[in-house]
Amino acid sequence: MSTNSSNTTNTVNVAESSPSPFVQINCATHLPLHLTSTNYVSWKLQFTLLLFGLDLMGFLYGSSMAPTTTLTICTEPSPNLAYIHWKRQDQLILHVILTLLTEVVIPLIASATSSSDAWTRLDRIFSKRSQFHIINLKDNLSSIQRGTLPISDFLIQLKTLSDELSTLGSPLSNDDLLIYCTCGLGPAYKEVITALHTRDTPIHSKSFFIN
Numbered sequence: 001m002s003t004n005s006s007n008t009t010n011t012v013n014v015a016e017s018s019p020s021p022f023v024q025i026n027c028a029t030h031l032p033l034h035l036t037s038t039n040y041v042s043w044k045l046q047f048t049l050l051l052f053g054l055d056l057m058g059f060l061y062g063s064s065m066a067p068t069t070t071l072t073i074c075t076e077p078s079p080n081l082a083y084i085h086w087k088r089q090d091q092l093i094l095h096v097i098l099t100l101l102t103e104v105v106i107p108l109i110a111s112a113t114s115s116s117d118a119w120t121r122l123d124r125i126f127s128k129r130s131q132f133h134i135i136n137l138k139d140n141l142s143s144i145q146r147g148t149l150p151i152s153d154f155l156i157q158l159k160t161l162s163d164e165l166s167t168l169g170s171p172l173s174n175d176d177l178l179i180y181c182t183c184g185l186g187p188a189y190k191e192v193i194t195a196l197h198t199r200d201t202p203i204h205s206k207s208f209f210i211n
Contacts, residue, residue: 009189025050027099032098038133040126041169043100051093059093066090090115097122134170137161141172141180146189154184 025031030050035043051057058064067083093115098106108125112118135144141161146154158181173179182193 019063025054025096027096029101031096034102035105035122035126036102037126037129038164039167040122040130042167047097047100056089056093059090059115060119072146094118130168134165134168137165137168142178142183144184146184151185151189155181158184 002012031046033039033043033046048057048060051060056064064086067080069080069083070077071080072078091114094112097109097115101109107119109118112121135166141158144154144157144161149157160178162177165172178196182189182196185193
């Protein structure tokens with residue numbers, strides 16, 4: 001595997017379909033996000049967009065099947081160069097995946113033998129974690145109260161939780177976000193809450209947070 005000598009830890013070469021030359025991927029430039037316990041959706045999007053552009057998605061989802069390992073030539077078995085090329089490419093993609101994982105995550109897929117195997121394991125593990133994280137965020141939203149916080153700080157907290165849900169692929173509707181907001185404002189904003197609930201036309205949460 002060839003690497004860029006000026007950045008050996010962040011540069012990985014990935015082969016396209018034979019006989020295309022190797023495509024150089026600089027992880028620091030093209031894949032800046034490393035997988036954590038809370039950013040799986042964003043990390044997955046980053047990775048799949050890049051591999052789609054390189055026409056390598058088949059390796060992740062198993063549609064790019066491995067050729068036979070040998071060919072019979074004049075009744076003698078010979079190594080199949082197409083398989084060797086496929087295997088090298090697959091292992092390089094697996095290496096890219098490992099490069100983007102933390103030391104805590106790597107052991108979870110250390111026994112994976114292919115990029116598709118590693119990808120499937122990560123999806124199984126982190127999709128569940130993302131769902132649990134979504135539930136926790138919504139629970140935080142339902143219990144958040146302004147209390148003695150300045151109204152601007154309270155709204156920032158709401159917006160931060162809402163944005164995190166959107167990142168996880170579970171955006172709040174405009175109505176739901178306003179409900180969370182009005183429930184947490186408290187009695188000091190009773191008149192504002194009443195005005196919001198009795199408006200003839202709905203107010204968009206974006207303008208509410210801006211104002």
